[in-house]
Amino acid sequence: MLKSALFRRKKSASTSKPFEIFYKEWFATLADTLLPQLRRALSSVSTSPALLSAQVDAMHHHLRSYYENMELAAVEDVAQCLYPGWRNSLEKPFLWLADLHPYLFTNLLRSFLDDQESEDGDVLDTIREIRQSREFLDERWHVAVAWRSPSKALTTRVDQIECGLRLMVPALAARARHAQMTLVRSVGAEWGRRPDGVKTAVExxxxxxxxxxxxxxxxxxxxxxxxxxxxxxVTSVYQAALFLEALAEFLVGFRDNKLLKEFDKCKIYVSIDT
Incomplete structure (x- = not known):
């Protein structure tokens, strides 16, 4: 396509695979291997903190590899990141500068903290029930109450992260808008002067x-x-595991065929403000 061809940089004979192909393989590993392993570690009564920590590290490494490969893909062909035709209709409304908005991470974390606050009235009864159940050993107990009384360090750090995002997100959005505006103005100026050389003008x-x-x-x-x-x-291994499980489930949900069909039937366009 012209769009991709124009954005793509000159490549050597040895080129990496298209990011769309990488993503399909990456997603399959997330959905079929890492998420089930993390779920088993969270639900097993015999899982040790060390094993759960290993699963958390594996999931975090997988997420880092995704973003590192996207950076390489952007350098090679930024169009495949900024204008991903291979994304489905459920994913696209959540994209901000090629991927999920960073506010989604903090909002997901806040959901755990808010759920804890809303359940304070029933927490004592819940604790008694868990203690009376023989199926819960020490490790399961730690998972069940992972978000009970979050540390001051955690809540303070969340506030700091959100404060930083309020500064950096608008700045990045402004840079993107400025670059696109400059591009459009340049192309528009050349379009009238060089009607027979539009492709060259765009390049x-x-x-x-x-x-x-x-x-x-x-x-x-x-x-x-x-x-x-x-x-x-700043989270404990149990908090981190539950957070990453929820994030992975969110990503996997984008590719749920039943949910996607229901979404495609919706007539209301969904967008996220930046």
């Missing part, structure tokens, strides 16, 4: 903005990686 205008467009995607990915790392650095 020249795009070359001037290529570095900024790539830089925006790379910086957005680094922000996502940083938010994830910050969250995992």
């Amino acid at each position: 020249e205008a795009l070359a001037a903005e290529m570095e900024e467009l790539v830089g925006v995607v790379v910086d957005a990915n680094r922000l996502r990686k940083s938010v994830l790392a910050d969250i995992l650095s």
Whole structure:
């Protein structure tokens, strides 16, 4: 396609696979291997904290590899990241500069904290029931009450992360808008003067903005990686496992055929403000 051809940089004879192919393989590993393993570790009465920690590390490594490969893909062909035709209709409304908005990570974390606050009235009864159940050993107990009384360090760090996002997200969005506006103006100016050389005009205008467009995607990915790392650095292994399980389930849900069909029947367009 012209769009992809124009955005793509010159490549060597040895080129990486298209990001769409990488994503399909990455997603299959997430859905078929890592998420089931994490679920088993969380539900097993014999899982040790060390084994659960290993599962958390494996999931985090898998997520980091996704963003690192997206950065490489952006450098090679930024169009496949910014304009991903291979994404389905359920995924696209959640995309911000090529992938999930970083606020989704903090909102997901907040959902655990908010759920805990809303359940405070019943928590004593729940604790008594869990203690009376013989199926819960020490490890299962820690999972069941992982979000009970979150540490001050955790709540403080969440506030700090959100404060940082309120500064960085608008700045990245502004950079992306400026780069696109400059590109459109440049192409529009050349369009009238060079009607027979539109492709050349677009290529020249795009070359001037290529570095900024790539830089925006790379910086957005680094922000996502940083938010994830910050969250995992301040949560316990049980909290981290439950958080990553919920995040993985969210990602897998995008590819649920039944949910996708229901979404496609919806007539209301869904968008996320930046």
